[in-house]
Amino acid sequence: MQAFKAVKQIYTPPLELLNLLDEFRRMVDNCIRIGLAENISSMKALSRRCYHELIKYNVLTRYCLTAISKATSILRNYRHSLRKNPMTKKPYASKPLLTDCYAFRIVDGKLRLPIRPGEYVFVPLNTYVLRSIMNYTLHSVCLTSSTISLSFSKEVNQVKSVGLVGIDRNLDNVTVGSSINDVKKYDLSRASEVKENCRQIKRGLRRNDYRIRKEIYSKYGRIERNRVNSILHNVSIKIVRAAKEKQFGIVMENLKGIRKLYRHGNGQGSNYRAKMNGWSYAELQRQVEYKARWEGIPVF
Numbered sequence: 225m226q227a228f229k230a231v232k233q234i235y236t237p238p239l240e241l242l243n244l245l246d247e248f249r250r251m252v253d254n255c256i257r258i259g260l261a262e263n264i265s266s267m268k269a270l271s272r273r274c275y276h277e278l279i280k281y282n283v284l285t286r287y288c289l290t291a292i293s294k295a296t297s298i299l300r301n302y303r304h305s306l307r308k309n310p311m312t313k314k315p316y317a318s319k320p321l322l323t324d325c326y327a328f329r330i331v332d333g334k335l336r337l338p339i340r341p342g343e344y345v346f347v348p349l350n351t352y353v354l355r356s357i358m359n360y361t362l363h364s365v366c367l368t369s370s371t372i373s374l375s376f377s378k379e380v381n382q383v384k385s386v387g388l389v390g391i392d393r394n395l396d397n398v399t400v401g402s403s404i405n406d407v408k409k410y411d412l413s414r415a416s417e418v419k420e421n422c423r424q425i426k427r428g429l430r431r432n433d434y435r436i437r438k439e440i441y442s443k444y445g446r447i448e449r450n451r452v453n454s455i456l457h458n459v460s461i462k463i464v465r466a467a468k469e470k471q472f473g474i475v476m477e478n479l480k481g482i483r484k485l486y487r488h489g490n491g492q493g494s495n496y497r498a499k500m501n502g503w504s505y506a507e508l509q510r511q512v513e514y515k516a517r518w519e520g521i522p523v524f
Contacts, residue, residue: 227518228363228377231356233349235372241337241345245320245369247283248291252317254278255295260314265303267296284338290323322367330357335365335372347372380520385473388524391463391512392477393505398459402472410462415455419502422448452504453511460511464519473522474512479505 237245255274264270271292278288298315305312322337329336333354334346353374360376367373387403398410422444429440467474486492486500516523 225380225382225517225520226377227380227514227520228375229356229360229514229518230373230375231353232371232373233353234370235347237347237367237369238345240339241347241367242320242369244283244337244339244345245322245367247281248287248322249317249320251278251281251283251288251291252295252298252321255292256298256316259295259299260302265296265299267293270296270299284327284340286327286338287322287324290325294321294323320369323364325364328362328365330354330362335374337365337367378518380518382522383468383471383473383520385471385522387470387472388475389463389467389470389472390475393479393508395500395503398463398508400463400466402470404470408466410459412455412459415452415504416499418448418451418455420499423498423502453507456504456508456511460508460515463512464515464521467516467521468519473524474516475524476509476512 254277255270258274258277259265259270262273264273271289274292274295275288278291279285294317298317302312302315324337327338330349331346334348336344336346338344349372353372357374357376360378363375363377365372365374389400389402392399392401394412396411396413396416398412399407400410401407425444426441429437431437431440463474466472482505483501486497488497490497513523
């Protein structure tokens, strides 16, 4: 069984790489426009329709397939959202980006990307990234104007579980019970406090200027996401580590559709609905799943 992880690094791109990111973004946008106009959402159909148009761009042809793949995933997410909300806005790639699965290499501690035939751009990788990807198989790289994300994998043997660990996700805590009657509760009240503080700051903003509001909302959204994810990261590590020590599988409840309980018009106050709809139950599940898969622990 293959298990995947990704590691991210902040960097400052050189000018030629920024130009490549912007050109790739335009390629993705072109594919999205064609896919929407002609109702195409499959990788194969979009490749047949767009490949020859993308060759006209001033980039290597090896980036054409990854641009089509990126556009396909955006179109599929759009159609999925459209089924839930018919008023969903049409998607587009608004920021410079680049995804590559074929051409990148790691050379002398640097990420090497081709920009023209025989010409490359090199981006230094920090020690943490190099240590994280050492001895693993690299799969893809995703670049924005400020970050690099490298995806890598390894082959793992699934643990034959001798018992189970059940995870009950709640707003302010996570309760974990095992098949040997061992129950432990992890406090998440700090995550709720961070979310509430950021929500109050954004709610108190009275400037009638869209650009300022967008900048402030983005800033505190980033602060909230980083702090909450750090808290969930520590909890998920402890859960997976305990399950690995006892060779237990992990079981989580299916909370799909729980947001429907806290919609406008259900007779609940706005503060209560905001608190319940801001609950990061899916992020905790994502972190537990990929960490358990990396250790070969089955998750149900």
